[in-house]
Amino acid sequence: MNDIVIYTTQVCPYCVRAKQLFQRKGLTYREVDVSFDQAERMALVARTKQRTVPQIFINDQHIGGCDDLYALERNGQLDTLLNT
Template identity: 55%
Template sequence: MNSAPKVTIYTTPYCPYCHAAKALLKRKGVAYDEIDVQDHTRRQQMMLRASGRRTVPQIFIGDRHVGGSDDIHELDRRGELDTLLQPA
């Protein structure tokens, strides 16, 4: 049995874009691992290495970096997000 890909989102507590991205995932019933990068230099470095970006949120579906809030909402608008979230 294949399972859905792991979703990881790098966030900070007061980021409205982080809240919007998490709300979209919640509406879709998607579980995700949230990594708070506020005041955690090591985690910020991990995020930068993983995505090449310093802004939040940064969202990964499996090993694929899908970008930030605007990117995940655009994937959803185009109908591509559900495909990415399907079990392999």
């Protein structure tokens, strides 16, 4: 079972794309909406050194953003990561 966490905001089209990929693959994820939670956003920045969303973690490994997620998918590495 994979632990997938995606940090999002309510108006982020890249967040929607990332979630759609997980949904197409039949994967469940935990979404952390940082739109109005400044403390959670600052915790995200401290953890990733990034201010942008989405920020995606699979099994506690920081994957990056939407482009990074889709690059893993194109290269066949996402399924490998999910199956380890």
